[in-house]
Amino acid sequence: MATRNLVDCGCTTGGMGLEERKAVRIWLNDEGRKIMRKTMFALITSATVALSAQAMAVDEPANIIKYRQAVMKAIGGHTGAIVGVAKGEVSFIGHVAAHARAIHDMSKLIPDLFPKGSDRAAFAETRALPDIWADWAKFEAAARKLQEESARMIQVAEGGGDAAAIGAQLQNMGKACGGCHKPFRAEKK
Numbered sequence: 513m514a515t516r517n518l519v520d521c522g523c524t525t526g527g528m529g530l531e532e533r534k535a536v537r538i539w540l541n542d543e544g545r546k547i548m549r550k551t552m553f554a555l556i557t558s559a560t561v562a563l564s565a566q567a568m569a570v571d572e573p574a575n576i577i578k579y580r581q582a583v584m585k586a587i588g589g590h591t592g593a594i595v596g597v598a599k600g601e602v603s604f605i606g607h608v609a610a611h612a613r614a615i616h617d618m619s620k621l622i623p624d625l626f627p628k629g630s631d632r633a634a635f636a637e638t639r640a641l642p643d644i645w646a647d648w649a650k651f652e653a654a655a656r657k658l659q660e661e662s663a664r665m666i667q668v669a670e671g672g673g674d675a676a677a678i679g680a681q682l683q684n685m686g687k688a689c690g691g692c693h694k695p696f697r698a699e700k701k
C-alpha cells in the first residue's frame with residue numbers, strides 16, 4: 513500500500529497533496545482502531561489472568577516452597593552439568609560459563625525465596641530450618657557466598673580454564689552450597 517509506505521518511512525506528510533493526506537488520515541484512523549481493539553483485548557486478558565491468579569492465592573507459603581525447591585533443583589541441575597564436564601565425562605567445556613551464569617542469576621534470587629513463616633515447623637514439605645530467620649544476616653551472607661563463587665566460575669570458564677581448573681572452582685562453589693545447607697537445611701526424612 514502506497515500510503516502505508518509514506519507513513520512507515522517516517523517522512524513528514526508536508527509534501528503530500530490533499531488526496532494523499534486524506535488517505536493517510538483514513539489509514540491511520542482505520543489502523544488506530546484496530547490497534548486500540550488489540551490493546552483493549554490485551555488489557556482485559558491480562559486483567560482476567562491477574563484476577564484468577566489472585567483467586568489462586570499468589571505467594572502463599574506453600575506455593576513459594578514449591579517454587580523455591582524448583583529454583584534449587586535448577587541450581588542443582590546446572591551444578592551437576594558442570595560436574596560432568598569437570599570429570600571429563602563430557603567435552604562441553606564451552607557450556608560451563610552458561611551454567612555458571614544460570615547459577616549466579618539464581619543465587620541472587622535466594623533471599624526472595626524464604627519469606628518468614630515458610631519453615632519446616634509450619635510446613636512438612638520443606639527442609640528449611642527456622643534458624644534461617646533466627647540468623648537472617650548469616651543466611652544472606654551464605655547466599656552472597658554462592659554469588660561470589662559462581663561469579664568466579666564464570667571467570668574461570670570464560671578465561672579458557674580447562675577441566676581441572678573448572679573442577680578446582682567447583683570445589684569452592686560446592687563449599688558455598690554446603691555452607692548454607694549445613695546450618696539451614698534439615699536432613700532428608
Ligand code: HEC
Nearest residue numbers: 581584585587588591638639640654655658688689692697
Ligand atoms: C543461602 C542458602 C543456600 C545456598 C547457598 C544453596 N542452597 Fe540449596 N537449599 C537451601 C535450602 C534452605 C533448601 C531446602 C529448601 C526447601 O526444602 O524448601 C535447599 C534445597 C536444595 C535442593 C533440594 C531441592 C528440592 O528438591 O527440595 C537442592 C538440589 C539444592 N538445594 C542444591 C543446591 C546447590 C547445588 C547449591 C550450590 C551450588 C545450593 N543448593 C546452594 C539453601 C541453599
